[in-house]
Amino acid sequence: MVVDVTAPRLDVDGLLADPAIRIVVCCGSGGVGKTTTAAALGLRAAEVHGRRTVVLTIDPARRLAQSMGLTELDNTPRQVKDIDAAASGGELHAMMLDMKRTFDEVVEQHTRPERAAEIFANPFYQAMSSTFAGTQEYMAMEKLGQLRSGDQWDLIIVDTPPSRSALDFLDAPARLSRFLDGRMLRMLLAPARSGGRSMFSLVTASFGLFSRAVQKILGAQLLTDLSGFVAALDSMFGGFRQRADQTYRILQDPQTAFLLVAAPERDAIREAAYFAERLVAERMPLSGLVLNRMHETEPAGLPATESEAAAERLDAAGDQPVTADVLRIHAGLLRQTEREIRVAATFTEAFPQVPTTAVAAQPADIHDVDGLRTIGALLA
DSSP: OOSOTTSOBOOHHHHHHOTTOOEEEEEOOTTSSHHHHHHHHHHHHHHTTOOEEEEEEOSOOSHHHHHTTOSOOOSSOEEOOSOOOTTTTOEEEEEEOOHHHHHHHHHHHHSOHHHHHHHHHOHHHHHHHHHOTTHHHHHHHHHHHHHHHTTOOSEEEEEOOSSGGGGGGGGHHHHHHHHHTOHHHHHHHHHHHTTSOOTTSOSSHHHHHHHHHHHHHHOHHHHHHHHHHHHHHHHHHHHHHHHHHHHHHHHHSTTEEEEEEEOSSHHHHHHHHHHHHHHHHTTOOEEEEEEEEEOOOSOTTSOHHHHHHHHHHHHHHTOOHHHHHHHHHHHHHHHHHHHHHHHHHHHHHHSTTSOEEEEEOOSSOOOSHHHHHHHHHHHO
16 A cells, blocks of 8 residues: 655565664554564564564563464563564564563673672662652663673564653663762762771761751652662663663664554654654664554545445435445445555654555454564565
8 A cells, every 4th residue: 555655665674684674663653563564574574584573572461472372472582473473484482571680680791799689688779670750661671782782683673662751771871870960979989989888987178068958858768778879879870871872872873774654644744753853862873664553445436425425326316325335334434544645754854754554444453463463474
């Protein structure tokens, strides 16, 4: 299905088969079929193009595991067995980001065992690694960097969260740098960097005033825990920032392809336009737009107005009520198709150089590998 004859066609098979493409990032708002698209791309890359592929979802929904016939997904890639890749030699694996487990892995890899145990026991670490705002984005950068640096995978497909936070991981390096360079953090680290004295050893008069004021607000134990947490992580934060910056540069590299996924609805198209503007501003390689759940109807030579008029004539004659109903259904579907094309055109007109492909609406939800295979064929 071609939405706009003036828009270039997205060559999905060409993208998946290109050995220079190592990462595909799927972005889009919730409910547009992004997870299904990511899984279908991964399956086609493995079955048709023989690539050793892993699909990483940051979305905590269970749809990916269910559609691939897996009982569960966790922080370790699990191989999808029920695929037809014997001829191509490809493999398909899937995993779901566990931000706490990824944070634990970073600590274990970059600190001594005794320091790691100290960090794990700290109440602030326990809270930050599980619920702290921004931790998911930091850990997504870490996990993507781990997958890419291992050189184990021919292709990594990332299914991002279903909201504007889908691109928050692009901000992770800058946000982490602001945190590390912040005045509050430097003051909290001052005692540890001056020889390990207590948080309440007055390094300077100004720090003493700051310490007493914060202690009065937060309490001595809470501030002690916070100071201990910051001091314990100080030795590994520099490496964390360096790795995040490196992953960010990978996302700007031509080896990465960003695909926008949208449905032909105003809000979804508006979100896709927001993502496109952001990717252009960040100099990220935007490779195309996937329009899911597009409708089409035949015969093309029967306009909606004529179909409705014919139905009215049959009603007036009291003849062939089933045919009249079919004509009305056809008219309604044709109007829906025209409306979807108009909505999609708001994106293609704003970004005429972005390649586009459309996937026809399916009669039922996709819940297994056969369904993913069908979507992959439609994408291509």
